[in-house]
Amino acid sequence: MTLKRMDNVGIVVEDLSAAVDFFAELGLELEGRGLVEGEWAGRITGLGDQRVEIAMMRTPDGHSRIELSRFLAPQVIADHRNAPVNALGYLRVMFAVDDLDETLRRLTARGAQLVGEVVQYERSYRLCYIRGPEGILIGLAQELG
Structure with missing residues (x-):
């Protein structure tokens, strides 16, 4: 079996509306917005019972997406937003x-x-x-x- 595509990149934010507005200004289109909650979602992430407000932003060509997430529960426990470009993990x-x-x-x-x-x-x-x-x-x- 081969890889079919990359569906999206996830980014956790505090202010979901501001992030949606920013990425819309860049040229992405809001595909949908909603609440993901419950034990089933927590089984995927390993966080248990969770509540997350999400917004899916799509590139104009329709091939790529960014999933913006705002965790309502559990609370965010780490903040990597201002890490330099040579920090381990997500770069850009x-x-x-x-x-x-x-x-x-x-x-x-x-x-x-x-x-x-x-x-x-x-x-x-x-x-x-x-x-x-x-x-x-x-x-x-x-x-x-």
Whole structure:
């Protein structure tokens, strides 16, 4: 059997509405929002009886998704939002954009902060990292040519 696809990347946030608004500004579409709760869900995560508000955001091409989650129970027990890019674990989500400068203007108006600087890799890409809502690390790449 072979891998069919990657369905989504999960990100835990405190302010679900602000995260949804930010990723919508980036260009993702809200696919759905709801509550996942109960013992059955806790059996998957190992957290027991849980209540989680989720929002599924879809890329415009329909192939990729981000699942934003806000845990109501149990409480969040760790905070990795401001870890540097060389920390173990989740690093970032990278998005391809048409116009990096315009995307940065829109996202900084929503509170995003540039990490480092915008760089050009050979004649292929312009790239940067930003910190989005709650310090989430996001990569942006504009293909050149």
